Amino acid sequence: MTATKERPGTNREATDVDALIIGAGFSGLYMLHRLRDHLGLSTRVVEAGDDVGGTWYWNRYPGARCDSEGYVYCYSFSKELLEEWQWQGRYPTQPEILAYLQYVADRFQLRRDIQFGARVVRAVFNELESRWIVETDGGDRYSARFLITAVGVLASAPLYPDLPGLGSFAGECYHTGRWPHEGVRFAGKRVGILGTGSTGVQAIPVIAQEAKHLYVFQRSPQFTVPAHHRPVDAEFREWLMANYDDIWDTARHSAGGFPWQHNGRSALEATPEEREQTFQELWDEGGFKFLFGSYHDILLDRRANDFAAEFLRSKIRERVDDPELAELLLPVDHPFGARRPIVDTNYFETYNRENVTLVDVRHFPITEVTPTGIRTERGHHELDVFILATGYDAVTGPFMNMDIRGRDGVRLQEKWADGPRSYLGLSTAGFPNMFTIVGPGAMFGNYPMPMEHHVEWISDCIEHMLTSRADRIEATEAAEARWMDQLNHVAERTLIALADSWFTGANVPGRTQRPLFYLGSFGRYRRTCDDVAAAGYEGMAITH
Numbered sequence: 001m002t003a004t005k006e007r008p009g010t011n012r013e014a015t016d017v018d019a020l021i022i023g024a025g026f027s028g029l030y031m032l033h034r035l036r037d038h039l040g041l042s043t044r045v046v047e048a049g050d051d052v053g054g055t056w057y058w059n060r061y062p063g064a065r066c067d068s069e070g071y072v073y074c075y076s077f078s079k080e081l082l083e084e085w086q087w088q089g090r091y092p093t094q095p096e097i098l099a100y101l102q103y104v105a106d107r108f109q110l111r112r113d114i115q116f117g118a119r120v121v122r123a124v125f126n127e128l129e130s131r132w133i134v135e136t137d138g139g140d141r142y143s144a145r146f147l148i149t150a151v152g153v154l155a156s157a158p159l160y161p162d163l164p165g166l167g168s169f170a171g172e173c174y175h176t177g178r179w180p181h182e183g184v185r186f187a188g189k190r191v192g193i194l195g196t197g198s199t200g201v202q203a204i205p206v207i208a209q210e211a212k213h214l215y216v217f218q219r220s221p222q223f224t225v226p227a228h229h230r231p232v233d234a235e236f237r238e239w240l241m242a243n244y245d246d247i248w249d250t251a252r253h254s255a256g257g258f259p260w261q262h263n264g265r266s267a268l269e270a271t272p273e274e275r276e277q278t279f280q281e282l283w284d285e286g287g288f289k290f291l292f293g294s295y296h297d298i299l300l301d302r303r304a305n306d307f308a309a310e311f312l313r314s315k316i317r318e319r320v321d322d323p324e325l326a327e328l329l330l331p332v333d334h335p336f337g338a339r340r341p342i343v344d345t346n347y348f349e350t351y352n353r354e355n356v357t358l359v360d361v362r363h364f365p366i367t368e369v370t371p372t373g374i375r376t377e378r379g380h381h382e383l384d385v386f387i388l389a390t391g392y393d394a395v396t397g398p399f400m401n402m403d404i405r406g407r408d409g410v411r412l413q414e415k416w417a418d419g420p421r422s423y424l425g426l427s428t429a430g431f432p433n434m435f436t437i438v439g440p441g442a443m444f445g446n447y448p449m450p451m452e453h454h455v456e457w458i459s460d461c462i463e464h465m466l467t468s469r470a471d472r473i474e475a476t477e478a479a480e481a482r483w484m485d486q487l488n489h490v491a492e493r494t495l496i497a498l499a500d501s502w503f504t505g506a507n508v509p510g511r512t513q514r515p516l517f518y519l520g521s522f523g524r525y526r527r528t529c530d531d532v533a534a535a536g537y538e539g540m541a542i543t544h
């Protein structure tokens with residue numbers, strides 16, 4: 001039961017809850033459902049947005065769509081829910097995913113336990129009472145036995161580029177991660193977009209259709225694989241319903257939480273003809289399968305990677321009419337997949353349009369933003385709208401925006417100053433009874449899968465605490481160190497260090513680069529977490 005009581009030293013009442021969850025996106029919603037409806041705990045979610053959705057609440061830019069296929073970009077915990085919800089197309093749009101999460105919130109009556117429009121600014125562990133005292137920007141206070149962060153990896157920390165004069169721009173300027181809810185009109189306007197990551201690649205073809213002229217300011221060319229988006233038909237739906245259990249089973253044991261395995265072969269062993277055929281088939285199928293359902297060594301061996309990269313470069317040359325322009329669009333400075341793979345719809349074809357200009361800011365950088373546009377070393381581009389598709393302070397950014405203090409007053413910001421440390425991406429030493437859903441050091445992949453897994457692991461752990469009458473649980477320093485070694489060891493076997501990207505924090509100027517995710521397979525990661533739980537939460541210190 002929820003109760004309120006006066007806390008010493010303050011004149012604000014704190015609401016007592018068993019568990020306080022930060023964030024009402026995919027993970028926060030399910031966490032609330034598990035703790036409240038399965039364990040019967042009084043649970044409260046604090047959410048900065050005015051509605052559920054997390055990433056899918058904030059990211060409303062034109063063309064925003066999921067790159068995972070809808071049938072696996074959803075919860076798998078409820079058979080009824082799987083039967084009730086039907087995705088319209090292969091890759092759900094942002095409004096569709098938002099509608100799905102709203103449906104889930106209503107179906108499981110979650111809204112009544114969510115405080116919207118409130119941002120957690122501070123969470124301090126009270127050692128005497130073993131409780132987290134959590135404060136919002138509106139001055140509300142909670143006292144919670146368990147603190148669970150469900151802040152996602154991106155949405156709450158958009159990254160704004162440090163461009164001279166950015167504040168002086170007199171036109172409209174938007175970050176894609178903070179898109180106006182009422183939308184933006186481009187008709188008759190000169191539009192500039194900075195950033196060609198997966199966001200830019202989705203937005204550019206859509207904006208180009210409406211804008212008078214679109215200038216794409218490109219620093220790094222990208223590899224992309226076509227989405228081959230299409231509506232979902234009755235036949236597919238029938239197949240899906242007949243095979244869903246197997247599909248989830250495959251995804252749970254796969255490399256990245258997707259419903260396929262790689263093909264078990266090395267690209268180095270295949271003949272050139274076999275490789276061409278394999279890559280072409282995967283290209284024709286489209287999407288992430290090109291990486292996750294391909295040869296097993298694409299991300300492990302540079303020579304294997306080069307075969308895939310060269311295939312993808314040949315496709316860019318085919319798709320772009322002007323050979324000189326095609327050369328500027330060829331990614332040559334990083335291996336395919338070492339950055340987050342990008343799935344596109346008409347991205348490269350968009351450069352064949354008369355009203356689209358590629359501006360190469362790698363060789364001729366932006367020197368300043370003026371009141372009327374963008375100046376590069378080569379000239380000035382007059383703009384009415386300037387869009388920042390410049391990404392996020394990923395993974396750690398959402399945590400750094402809060403003042404979280406654990407045992408002995410240690411601040412998480414200090415502990416993670418040289419990079420985050422965690423055990424399994426679930427718990428961090430010195431922060432008792434705090435769990436991080438897909439926190440730093442967790443699995444990367446088709447996110448609903450690792451999120452669902454984490455929610456269930458945390459819920460089981462809390463249940464274990466309650467039944468064994470334990471007081472506190474937290475990762476030990478030793479287990480944390482072991483996990484960090486493991487994380488680095490796995491990452492070193494891959495090619496990700498050969499690219500600057502948000503995978504390693506390299507997109508944030510001045511940041512120490514290190515792997516932010518566990519890059520092993522999802523199946524192995526799950527087994528590790530399950531083994532930890534089965535061994536009585538090995539590597540976690542439990543006090544009674």
Ligand code: NA7
Binds near residue numbers: 502
């Ligand atoms: P990303 O993937 O981090 O891409 C950001 C893009 O912005 C990328 O092209 C960057 O170029 C570019 N960028 C960022 N800062 C600058 C400056 N200062 N000058 C020029 N160009 C810049 O973010 P996205 O939003 O596309 O995707 C993030 C994730 O959201 C995505 O992976 C999905 O999981 C959802 P760079 O490549 O660094 O040269």
